[in-house]
Amino acid sequence: MFYSQNFGVYGVQFYRPEDGHGAGSVGHKRLYYDGQDGRYLGDRQPWTGTAADIFVQAQFPLHSGRILGLPGCILISIMGVVVAMLSVTGVVIWWRKRKARVLALSRFDVTSHSTICAQSGPLATYKR
Secondary structure, X not given: OEEEOOOOEEEEEEOOHHHOOEHHHOEOXXXXXXXXXXXXXXXXXXXXXXXXXXXXXXXXXXXXXXHHOHHHHHHHHHHHHHHHHHHXXXXXXXXXXXXXXXXXXXXXXXXXXXXXXXXXXXXXXXOO
């Protein structure tokens, strides 16, 4: 049970301690009452409401893997490791390509190439 002083509303949650994050990890059933006269204001039911409500409620269970239980949690953990490995391999590939470019540029003779290009380029015929 809680009281929201900013809104003047009492809230009551119903759950069993073993439920953790509630039904499918979308939260517990809540009832709301007016702080002045105690009249019923509304409720929040897990997995009910409009499609948008259900979509918003499903975000935590989907991204934590709780929606599929233990196999879902294991799958999300593996996906986290995969993302980390992709990041590391991306940096390794970039580093190797960079090293190869630097090595290729160090072997390239800039003065002889520019001289050859200047003599054989399209403007070479006009310089005569």
